[in-house]
Amino acid sequence: MRILAAAAGLALMTGSALAQEPATATGTFIDGEGNEIGTAEFTATPGGVLISYEASGLPAGEWVGFHFHETGTCDAATHHESAGAHFNPTDAEHGYLAENGPHAGDMPNQYVAGDGTLRAQVFNPLVTLGEGETDIADRALMIHGGADDYLSQPSGDAGSRLACAVVEAAGQ
Numbered sequence: 001m002r003i004l005a006a007a008a009g010l011a012l013m014t015g016s017a018l019a020q021e022p023a024t025a026t027g028t029f030i031d032g033e034g035n036e037i038g039t040a041e042f043t044a045t046p047g048g049v050l051i052s053y054e055a056s057g058l059p060a061g062e063w064v065g066f067h068f069h070e071t072g073t074c075d076a077a078t079h080h081e082s083a084g085a086h087f088n089p090t091d092a093e094h095g096y097l098a099e100n101g102p103h104a105g106d107m108p109n110q111y112v113a114g115d116g117t118l119r120a121q122v123f124n125p126l127v128t129l130g131e132g133e134t135d136i137a138d139r140a141l142m143i144h145g146g147a148d149d150y151l152s153q154p155s156g157d158a159g160s161r162l163a164c165a166v167v168e169a170a171g172q
Contacts, residue, residue, distance in 0.1 A: 023130040027141055027165030029055045034076035038118075040141055040165050048125035049136060051107075055143060055163050058112045065144035065158025068105035068127065072138040074164035083140035083164055086155055089133045095150040102126070104134050106156075109147045118143070130169060137169040 022044045029038035038055030058064065069083035086094060087105035095101045096108075104126040112118045127136045146159030 044129035063147035065148035080161035
């Protein structure tokens with residue numbers, strides 16, 4: 001009887017552990033010519049989404065804007081305009097310095113190393129992965145050609161769209 005109870009308890013614990021696995025997603029950065037230049041991994045947390053990524057071929061020694069965009073399409077032929085505007089499900093103003101900002105797609109500028117490679121981990125507490133109106137699955141993650149000024153509407157004057165990755169949830 002004790003063995004049966006222990007086995008049942010272990011099965012419940014195993015099932016609970018599986019149910020608590022965080023949602024994940026991946027993405028592949030495409031440059032303006034359609035070349036694959038990097039990857040991104042997204043992990044849901046209780047308070048937002050952790051983004052780990054690496055991309056190469058970017059402007060060396062420069063700060064670049066980094067945002068989620070509303071549409072999960074990265075068409076190099078349109079210079080990634082296919083990704084639409086910044087992801088803004090709550091209609092907040094753009095930018096950390098805006099009185100009624102930031103919106104869900106806003107994230108801090110990123111610094112590109114001297115070799116043109118950008119490696120970072122960024123946490124965004126304003127988005128989710130796989131649930132609700134702030135879900136980033138099937139949206140785009142964009143690296144821009146210039147720094148975001150954190151104030152200009154609607155997009156921070158961050159310049160051209162250099163690299164785009166579609167957020168593809170696990171199992172899709």
